[in-house]
């Protein structure tokens with residue numbers, strides 16, 4: 001398999017440009033995935049640079065290892081949650097890095113994997129864990145959460161306005177037996193919202209699936225935590241690039257960057273988030289919701 005079949009990295013030229021990479025740099029790729037961006041980063045920092053590539057998905061890391069094999073001596077691939085950046089870097093005996101990238105969310109590799117339950121278009125068990133060694137699955141949320149909790153998840157993480165109706169349908173359906181598969185859940189959602197979604201471009205299950213994925217993987221809290229730590233490891237002049245894929249993520253990044261600036265930690269390089277160019281948007285549908293924000297640490 002080649003990288004494009006696995007996952008097409010988004011906004012590569014823009015990201016690599018903003019990171020201002022040089023030979024010998026130490027770069028953190030906090031979401032190395034299948035190694036898409038990492039490959040381009042390594043090309044810039046070889047022959048003696050170091051890429052610290054973190055991912056919480058062991059399956060993705062195995063692929064990254066293969067994809068980045070030619071740079072083996074330059075790579076430190078670590079199975080970890082990026083919220084534990086401090087522990088990872090201390091263990092590697094690295095105190096300062098020259099650039100950092102967070103390419104948030106999930107990869108095409110994960111959504112394309114039939115066994116993971118990320119996609120409402122493929123029938124599989126309702127799992128949605130990025131880290132297969134972590135506990136909670138979407139199945140547990142859908143079948144075990146109380147009404148209020150389920151409503152909150154669907155409303156807050158899915159920004160789904162029919163959250164009450166969808167929750168009622170889920171609770172009614174699960175009273176007859178557990179909802180175990182993606183297609184079953186998608187069917188319940190469709191039944192709940194009926195024709196209400198007809199005028200919208202997205203599938204009726206999109207928002208609920210997003211909500212469950214965020215809840216299962218504790219995504220927003222992880223971003224808050226990681227951004228709260230990362231500046232301690234950037235050397236003055238180092239840049240941080242964050243690519244987000246929905247407004248909940250982007251809001252956190254935007255707010256955090258403003259706080260960093262207020263604290264006198266550096267400058268926001270992208271006054272407005274950068275969006276993919278038209279050519280990329282048409283060639284890679286997944287890139288359409290991408291937003292890139294860049295911060296430069298100055299002291």
Ligand SMILES: C[S@@+](CC[C@H](N)C(=O)[O-])C[C@H]1O[C@@H](n2cnc3c(N)ncnc32)[C@H](O)[C@@H]1O
Nearest residue numbers: 009031033034035036037055056057081082103
């Ligand atoms: C959009 S993909 C990254 C793709 C990568 N840049 C590439 O070009 O191949 C996002 C990756 O981040 C990982 N991820 C998401 N949240 C994470 C977290 N809290 N800690 C570590 N990895 C995480 C996912 O498992 C996924 O592989």
